[in-house]
Amino acid sequence: MSNGFETLAIHAGQEPDPLTGAVVPPIYATSTYKQDGVGGLRSGYEYSRSANPTRTALEEALAAVEGGARGLAFASGLAAEDTVLRALCKPLDHVVIPNDAYGGTYRLFAKVNERWGLHYDPVPLGDLDAVAAAVTPKTRLIWVETPTNPLLGIADIAGLAQLAHDCGALLVVDNTFASPYLQRPLELGADIVVHSTTKYVGGHSDVVGGALVAGSAEVGEQLAYHQNAMGGVAGPFDSFLTLRGLKTLGVRMDRHCDNAERVVDLLTAHPRVTQVLYPGLAEHPGHEVAAKQMKRFGGMVSFRVAGGEAEAVEICNRTKLFTLGESLGGVESLIEHPGRMTHASAAGSPLEVPADLVRLSVGIETIDDLLADLSQALG
Numbered sequence: 163m164s165n166g167f168e169t170l171a172i173h174a175g176q177e178p179d180p181l182t183g184a185v186v187p188p189i190y191a192t193s194t195y196k197q198d199g200v201g202g203l204r205s206g207y208e209y210s211r212s213a214n215p216t217r218t219a220l221e222e223a224l225a226a227v228e229g230g231a232r233g234l235a236f237a238s239g240l241a242a243e244d245t246v247l248r249a250l251c252k253p254l255d256h257v258v259i260p261n262d263a264y265g266g267t268y269r270l271f272a273k274v275n276e277r278w279g280l281h282y283d284p285v286p287l288g289d290l291d292a293v294a295a296a297v298t299p300k301t302r303l304i305w306v307e308t309p310t311n312p313l314l315g316i317a318d319i320a321g322l323a324q325l326a327h328d329c330g331a332l333l334v335v336d337n338t339f340a341s342p343y344l345q346r347p348l349e350l351g352a353d354i355v356v357h358s359t360t361k362y363v364g365g366h367s368d369v370v371g372g373a374l375v376a377g378s379a380e381v382g383e384q385l386a387y388h389q390n391a392m393g394g395v396a397g398p399f400d401s402f403l404t405l406r407g408l409k410t411l412g413v414r415m416d417r418h419c420d421n422a423e424r425v426v427d428l429l430t431a432h433p434r435v436t437q438v439l440y441p442g443l444a445e446h447p448g449h450e451v452a453a454k455q456m457k458r459f460g461g462m463v464s465f466r467v468a469g470g471e472a473e474a475v476e477i478c479n480r481t482k483l484f485t486l487g488e489s490l491g492g493v494e495s496l497i498e499h500p501g502r503m504t505h506a507s508a509a510g511s512p513l514e515v516p517a518d519l520v521r522l523s524v525g526i527e528t529i530d531d532l533l534a535d536l537s538q539a540l541g
């Protein structure tokens with residue numbers, strides 16, 4: 163019997179505790195485990211950097227909802243990303259990255275891994291010809307974000323998977339914005355899925371975490387080796403919170419999408435908004451691809467305003483219910499100015515974002531309250 167998404171999110175890896183019957187996997191706050199004689203493990207666990215039962219529950223659930231062979235949970239999204247690069251790349255290798263990636267991802271490539279000889283090229287990933295032109299014999303990975311943060315660009319996962327495999331590279335997809343409820347990259351041919359579980363998977367802005375899900379056991383094993391060797395693992399309490407969030411991902415995402423669609427209606431009709439970036443809009447250049455590979459279009463909405471940076475910043479300062487803050491994907495609505503906040507590290511680079519851009523993470527509050535707040539802030 164194959165189970166549906168919500169069933170997997172609630173039950174995969176989460177059998178009732180064999181000792182007590184607890185229906186929720188306990189927080190195993192232990193660093194080590196008693197061994198029955200030298201070399202005789204009692205439970206398969208020996209040290210909590212290598213494995214911890216609370217983290218195992220989360221990792222199995224993540225693998226199930228993404229349809230992968232192996233899930234791995236990390237202390238942050240960036241710890242997960244760095245593990246991919248260390249596990250699969252070596253000096254002088256080359257990676258194709260999106261020309262509008264999350265600023266922290268760009269910083270990881272440009273300021274950290276480039277120093278160790280891992281070369282990269284930022285490319286508009288919506289343009290398969292541009293990606294093909296950027297690939298070199300040294301290209302080891304094509305790194306995709308779709309939708310991208312913060313410009314909501316869309317890349318064709320199936321097309322890029324084909325292209326990557328034709329040239330002997332792997333396709334890595336950062337699925338943070340869509341979440342596995344809306345998009346399953348492994349089913350479209352990707353090799354590895356990356357998450358900042360800080361966002362929709364955790365869903366309550368109370369925990370920082372990251373995840374990798376590998377499509378094959380072989381790649382999963384390579385990543386798992388480096389997870390243990392590098393040590394950026396999720397702790398048991400963080401794993402517990404993230405797993406609790408995952409259980410309600412489906413119902414939350416539907417409400418995020420409902421609310422985002424209403425917000426998009428308001429923004430597109432507003433005279434002071436010059437452009438709305440949302441893949442659900444028919445005029446979005448990636449709309450057709452998004453409609454093909456996503457169940458719905460998500461809870462993230464960006465827009466540009468007349469009046470440039472000063473007006474964009476003022477709008478961010480004027481909202482009352484939309485909280486001014488970084489991060490996204492929680493139940494509460496957030497607003498931010500990417501140029502000065504989340505993407506400040508991309509200033510002066512090919513990934514610099516427009517100064518008149520505002521990003522919304524549309525939460526699951528009562529929609530009329532959200533619309534009233536945005537109307538008053540836009541003036």
Ligand SMILES: Cc1ncc(COP(=O)(O)O)c(C=O)c1O
Pocket residue numbers: 238239240241264266267307311336338339357358359360370371372489
């Ligand atoms: C798309 C995307 N990927 C990765 C990350 C990094 O995740 P973390 O902040 O959990 O390290 C973020 C953080 O904002 C993100 O938005």
